[in-house]
Amino acid sequence: MNAFPLLLRAEWIKVRSLRSTYLMIALAVLVGLGVGLLYLTSTADAWATTLTARDRAAFDPVADAFSGFQFAELVLAALGVLIATSEYTTGTISATLTAAPRRLRVFAAKLAVLTTVALPICLACSFAAVLLGQQALHAVPDTAVHVGLGNAHVLRGIIGAGLYMTAVTLVGFGIGALLRHTPAALTLMFSLVFLAWPAARALEGFSYLPDRWLLVNAADALVATHATTGPNVPRTPSYAMAWVEIMIYVLVFVGLGAWRSSRDVPG
Numbered sequence: 001m002n003a004f005p006l007l008l009r010a011e012w013i014k015v016r017s018l019r020s021t022y023l024m025i026a027l028a029v030l031v032g033l034g035v036g037l038l039y040l041t042s043t044a045d046a047w048a049t050t051l052t053a054r055d056r057a058a059f060d061p062v063a064d065a066f067s068g069f070q071f072a073e074l075v076l077a078a079l080g081v082l083i084a085t086s087e088y089t090t091g092t093i094s095a096t097l098t099a100a101p102r103r104l105r106v107f108a109a110k111l112a113v114l115t116t117v118a119l120p121i122c123l124a125c126s127f128a129a130v131l132l133g134q135q136a137l138h139a140v141p142d143t144a145v146h147v148g149l150g151n152a153h154v155l156r157g158i159i160g161a162g163l164y165m166t167a168v169t170l171v172g173f174g175i176g177a178l179l180r181h182t183p184a185a186l187t188l189m190f191s192l193v194f195l196a197w198p199a200a201r202a203l204e205g206f207s208y209l210p211d212r213w214l215l216v217n218a219a220d221a222l223v224a225t226h227a228t229t230g231p232n233v234p235r236t237p238s239y240a241m242a243w244v245e246i247m248i249y250v251l252v253f254v255g256l257g258a259w260r261s262s263r264d265v266p267g
Contacts, residue, residue, distance in 0.1 A: 003100065003102075003105070004105060004108075004109065007100055007105055007106060007109035008109050008112060008113060010096075010100075010109070011106075011109045011110050011112075011113040012113050014086075014087075015083060015113055015114070015117060018082070018083075018086065020079070020082055021079065021083075021117075024075050024076070024078060024079040024082070025076075025079070025117075025121060027072075027075050028072040028075040028076050028079070028121075028125075029072070029121070029125055031068050031071045031072045031075065032066075032068040032069050032071070032072030032125050032129065032165075033068060033125060033128055033129055033132060034068060035067055035068025035071060036064070036065050036066055036067045036068040036069070036129050036132070036133060037068075037129075037132050037133065037136055039064065039067040039068070040061075040064060040065060040067075040132075040133045040136040040137055041136045043059065043064070043136075043137070044136055044137050044138075044139055044140050047140045047141075047142070048141070056142065058229060058230070059145065060224055060225055060226060061130075061133060061134070061137060061144075061145045061146075061147050061225075062130055062133075062147060062153075062154055062157045062158070062223060062224075062225045063157060063220065063223045063224050063225065064133070065129045065130045065132070065133030066126070066129055066161050066219075066223055068129070069125075069129070069161060069165060069219075070193075070216065070219075072125070072165065073164075073165055073168045073169075073193065073219075074189070074190065074193055074194075076118060076122070076165055076168060076169040076172070077168050077169060077171065077172030077189045077193070078172060078186055078189070079114075079118075079169060079172070080114060080118075080168075080169040080170060080171070080172030080173035080174075080175075080176060081172045081173065081175060081176035081182060081185040081186055081189060082176070082182065083110060083113075083114050083173060083176070084110065084172075084173045084174075084175075084176030084177040084180075084185070084257065085176040085177075085179075085180060085181065085182045085185060088180045088181075089182060103261050103262050104258060104261060104262050106261070107177065107257065107258050107261040107262075108258075110173070110177075111170070111173060111254065114169065114170065114173055115166065115170065118165070118166045118169040118170075119162070119163075119166045122161075122162040122163070122165035122166045122169070123158075123159070123162035123163075123166075124162075125162070125165070126158045126159070126161040126162035126165070127158055127162075129161070130147075130154070130157075130158055134146065134147070147225070151225070152225065153224070153225040153226075154225055156225075157222070157223040157224065157225050158223075160222030160223050161219070161222065161223045163222075163246075164218075164219050164222050164223075164246060167246050167247075167249065167250050168193070168215065170250050170253075170254055171189070171192070171215075171249050171250060171253045171254070172185070172189050173254065173257065174250070174252075174253030174254035174255070174256060174257035174258075175188050175189055175253055175257070176257070177254075177256075177257030177258070177260060177261055178253065178256045178257045178259075178260045180260070192215060193215055193216065196210075196214055196215075197214060197216060200213075200214055200235075204235075208234040208235055211234070211235035211236075212234075212235060212236065212237040212241070212245075213237075213245055214235075215245075215246075215249065217232075217235055217236050217237065217242075218237055218242040218245045218246055219242075220232070220236055221236050221237050221238065221239050221241070221242035222239065222242050222243070222246075
């Protein structure tokens with residue numbers, strides 16, 4: 001009998017049994033949608049009074065609807081970390097590996113369950129963010145801010161945002177599996193998302209390459225519905241390159257987590 005479906009079921013039960021799973025998903029949804037909605041509501045109120053013509057031209061009703069996702073991605077990454085590290089923190093990993101000694105199968109089952117949970121939630125939040133954003137912008141007289149799924153690059157941006165959030169969740173999982181220590185993994189994840197940004201800015205006198213490899217700048221390229229303008233042009237990768245970078249992040253960190261899972265002896 002194939003043991004992998006049993007592993008999937010066991011990992012699904014573990015994920016459901018963690019109270020933090022529900023709390024973190026709820027927090028990610030509330031922050032991701034709430035911050036974006038507040039930002040667009042504020043933008044709509046200021047559209048005819050305080051926004052300059054340059055600000056209105058640079059406004060992207062799709063990309064700006066995801067303003068809260070920069071915070072939500074940290075919550076989802078933390079969820080990925082906790083799913084990878086929780087059994088090492090509690091010591092129950094020994095029982096898991098005694099029952100299922102093929103460690104890469106255990107790792108693959110955890111990864112599959114996490115992806116199954118994260119992907120639909122992230123995609124649903126992406127669609128909801130744009131729909132709520134359009135409601136917030138309904139009173140703006142400029143027709144350019146009123147978009148639908150049929151407009152150029154709108155659906156692409158929505159799907160890109162959802163897949164990006166899922167990828168960040170998997171990167172968090174890979175880091176957690178690699179380090180096996182929740183605070184250390186969360187610190188590294190926070191550094192990748194936020195602390196790498198000022199470091200890359202400090203190197204701009206030499207090269208913009210570090211900027212173009214930042215997760216946040218890759219996300220900007222994935223969700224934009226019109227060309228980047230202003231000082232962010234040299235910092236933002238192309239759409240195709242952004243996908244390559246995201247895939248490399250996932251492959252590297254998930255691969256390192258799988259390597260550690262295949263070699264490390266649980267304490």
